[in-house]
Amino acid sequence: MRNRDKIFVMVVDDHILMREGLKQLLELEEDIEVISQAGNGEEALDKILQDEPDVILLDINMPQMTGIDVLRRMKDLGLNSKVIMLTIHDDREYLFETMKIGANGYVLKDSDADSLIKAIRNVIKGKTYIQPSIASMLVDGMNKDDNEQDDEVKKIESLTKREYEVLMLIAEGLNNKDIASKLFISEKTVKNHVSSIFKKIEVNDRIQAAIFAFKNNIKKI
Known part of the structure; x- marks a missing residue:
């Protein structure tokens, strides 16, 4: 065993x-x-x-x-x-x-x-x-044209303050349970925030969300 x-x-x-x-x-x-x-x-x-x-x-x-x-x-x-x-x-x-x-x-x-x-x-x-x-x-080297940059800014601006905080914690590798504990909210609420974030920034999973955060300096590397 x-x-x-x-x-x-x-x-x-x-x-x-x-x-x-x-x-x-x-x-x-x-x-x-x-x-x-x-x-x-x-x-x-x-x-x-x-x-x-x-x-x-x-x-x-x-x-x-x-x-x-x-x-x-x-x-x-x-x-x-x-x-x-x-x-x-x-x-x-x-x-x-x-x-x-x-x-x-x-x-x-x-x-x-x-x-x-x-x-x-x-x-x-x-x-x-x-x-x-x-x-x-x-x-590195992901050069964005003005239109793409505008799109990225719009995606970030569409996030609520709480969603922005959740996205930063996703980028740090935290799971829903840890995020809930850190922000003093329920795990179900975190799950709802994560779904909303994915939809707003047009990603399908946590890794893609983390890369979006890194690329847009939402989390400093």
Whole structure:
């Protein structure tokens, strides 16, 4: 029987040194245990079904079956493991794709240990985690023409003060329960605010809302 005080992690990367390095790094933490590893997407899916990890660290670029393919297949199968994408600076287009599919976190491969550990602990609590430098990468160079800028301003101005506060907290990775606690309102009220925000800023999920917030300096990076 599993020790529920621990977070059980699976590492998926085609480089064995990367996998072993992450395993040694993570297991310095008392609440994290690496229970399995995989070197390609097909092997990963087999082991996810077998081991049912709490959190999967998933490399985007792999031979045979990419991390994107693995994530998409996991969603098709209804698997509940949280997924943190491991990426490099050149993966911008892939990142947007994984956002649409529904990854829970995004961390650069060359990030420090604290970022990765924070990501794992955040996603297991139902939060999302976007490493700040990744958010910067995603919005960097997004030149908006005057019309688009006006549209963005109108979207922001359409938000109530409370919706603006909720959007900032979404961008920080908080889930509805945590937002409710922080703002001293009910979880149902938060859910209503989130639905209204999504409609007003024309996004479909929390990751897209967070990127909107980063892009428009609603949350400082």
